[in-house]
Amino acid sequence: MAELSALRVDRAATGDLLVWCWERGSAALVLPEDAPTPVIRSLLERLAPAALVELGADGRPTITRLDDPAPVDDEVALVVPTSGSTGVPKGVELGHAAVHASVQASLERLGAQPGERWGLALPTHHVAGISVHLRAAALGTRAVVAADTAAVADLDVEHVALVPSQLDRLLQQGAPVHRFATILLGGAAAPEGLLDRAAAAGARVVRSYGMTETVGGCVYDGVPLRDVEVAISDPDGLIALRGPVLLHGYRARDDQGRLGSWCPLDADGWLTTSDRGRLTDGRLEVLGRIDEVLVSGGENVPLAAVLQRLLTHPGVADAAVVAVADPRWGQVPAAVVVPTDPTSPPSLDELRAHVRRLAPAAYAPASLVVVAELPRDAMGKASRERLEQLVLTAHRSR
Numbered sequence: 539m540a541e542l543s544a545l546r547v548d549r550a551a552t553g554d555l556l557v558w559c560w561e562r563g564s565a566a567l568v569l570p571e572d573a574p575t576p577v578i579r580s581l582l583e584r585l586a587p588a589a590l591v592e593l594g595a596d597g598r599p600t601i602t603r604l605d606d607p608a609p610v611d612d613e614v615a616l617v618v619p620t621s622g623s624t625g626v627p628k629g630v631e632l633g634h635a636a637v638h639a640s641v642q643a644s645l646e647r648l649g650a651q652p653g654e655r656w657g658l659a660l661p662t663h664h665v666a667g668i669s670v671h672l673r674a675a676a677l678g679t680r681a682v683v684a685a686d687t688a689a690v691a692d693l694d695v696e697h698v699a700l701v702p703s704q705l706d707r708l709l710q711q712g713a714p715v716h717r718f719a720t721i722l723l724g725g726a727a728a729p730e731g732l733l734d735r736a737a738a739a740g741a742r743v744v745r746s747y748g749m750t751e752t753v754g755g756c757v758y759d760g761v762p763l764r765d766v767e768v769a770i771s772d773p774d775g776l777i778a779l780r781g782p783v784l785l786h787g788y789r790a791r792d793d794q795g796r797l798g799s800w801c802p803l804d805a806d807g808w809l810t811t812s813d814r815g816r817l818t819d820g821r822l823e824v825l826g827r828i829d830e831v832l833v834s835g836g837e838n839v840p841l842a843a844v845l846q847r848l849l850t851h852p853g854v855a856d857a858a859v860v861a862v863a864d865p866r867w868g869q870v871p872a873a874v875v876v877p878t879d880p881t882s883p884p885s886l887d888e889l890r891a892h893v894r895r896l897a898p899a900a901y902a903p904a905s906l907v908v909v910a911e912l913p914r915d916a917m918g919k920a921s922r923e924r925l926e927q928l929v930l931t932a933h934r935s936r
Contacts, residue, residue, distance in 0.1 A: 540565055541564045541565070542564065542567055542585070542586070542609070542617055543565070543566055543567065543587055543589045544581075544590050544591065545566055546569045546571075546578065546592050548571055549571060549658060549662045549683055550681075552568055553674070553680065555599065556671065559591070564588075565615055565617060565631075566617070567585060567587050567616070568616075568668060569663060570663045584790075585619070585789055585797075586604075586606060586607050588604060588609075589601050589603055589604060589607075610799070611799070613633045614632065614633055615632055615634040616631075616632040616665070618663075618665050618750050619663070629788065629790065630665075631789050632753055632785055632786060639765065640763075641669065641673055641676050642676065642764075643763035643765065643783070644763065645673055647764070648719075648758075650673070650677060652677050654679065654695075654719070655677075655679045656670050656677075656696075657684055657695040658682065658684065660700075660701070665753055665754045666699055669699070669753065673697070687704045687707050688711060690708060691711065691714065691715075695718070696718065696719040696720070698718055698720070699722040699723075701918030702726055702728045702918055703914060705721065705723060705743070709735050716741060720744055722744050722758075723743050723744065724747070724748065724755050726920070733745075744758050745760075747760075747822065749811065751802075757822050760823060761820070763783070765781050766780070766781035767781055768817065768822050770815060770816060775814045775816065776812070777810075777813045777814070777824070778809065784809050786799075786801070787801040788800055788801075812829055813825075814831075825840065825842065826841065830861075832861035832869040832870070832871065834900040835866075835867045839869075841871060844901050844903065848873055853877055854878065854884060856911070856912055858873075858912055859871050859874070860925045860929055862926075870905075871901065871904060872903055872905045872906070872907070872929045874907045874929065875907070885906075886905065889902075890902040890903060905929065905932070907929055
């Protein structure tokens with residue numbers, strides 16, 4: 539068994555500290571760089587690393603031993619907390635072999651060559667940010683860190699990984715996105731029109747589908763990476779994945795607070811996700827999460843479908859949809875919208891009529907909250923908890 543070391547360092551230093559950990563035979567847990575102390579304390583208590591590693595004034599690692607550590611299997615390279623958008627995050631244990639398989643298959647699919655550089659614009663407590671460091675190292679280079687999204691435009695690199703909100707911002711500022719050989723786009727679904735705008739600007743965008751449990755993206759532009767298999771379960775239409783990139787297990791505490799590791803793969807090595815999808819000629823189309831389907835008056839309403847309709851309205855710059863309880867229908871969709879023109883946001887009636895032109899009546903949002911921006915995490919995912927709170931607060935104020 540090996541120790542787990544928690545790394546609290548800035549993004550630029552993450553790659554070097556990962557190598558330092560692995561050379562010592564330790565697995566690594568990368569902590570959020572700017573998280574407040576209570577968040578860090580909670581993660582340390584939940585995942586029980588043996589040591590906290592930071593950089594001293596001389597730039598060398600300093601080690602603080604922690605109480606009540608729990609070991610990890612020797613094959614585990616990383617423990618990465620899930621986003622926790624709908625609950626308490628678990629630690630996803632990723633093996634050295636899975637990390638290596640992911641990096642090599644990604645570079646192979648993208649056609650990346652030794653000596654090429656990667657730009658880092660993502661946080662490294664998420665697997666997508668960690669993977670940027672690892673891809674760069676595999677090419678014999680170092681990740682080039684962007685201070686913020688706007689600074690991506692000035693990076694002298696061949697490849698960059700972004701989330702949709704970052705790509706949208708770069709396009710809005712007129713950044714020369716055509717300079718990059720690859721923009722690897724993941725973390726969240728691309729809003730309506732974003733990919734068309736990127737293509738018009740000359741960008742080569744590769745859409746990535748995956749999750750922490752698959753060391754990030756394992757399907758590029760609908761096609762699985764080398765040795766990754768995709769299947770669709772019946773009758774729910776859930777996406778199942780199998781291959782060398784899958785997690786070792788989940789590191790989590792049970793109801794009695796005992797820490798353990800458990801593997802979610804079935805006897806044949808398949809991981810069944812919570813995402814719905816379909817396969818057409820071997821190409822995967824992701825249709826949304828199964829828990830993002832509400833039942834309104836007996837009719838299934840996919841929130842992703844409602845969202846896509848909202849985003850085609852010219853008065854909507856960004857949007858999210860959440861399910862809310864309704865005494866008559868059981869559940870109804872509520873829209874949270876960022877208007878294109880803040881001085882003249884679209885009305886609820888306008889949006890309802892727009893959605894109903896091409897969708898059933900149950901898809902029309904029952905309520906509307908207008909905001910300046912959506913509450914998103916560092917990976918561009920809209921926080922369901924915070925969205926639901928926005929809607930609940932708006933309802934209470936009426």
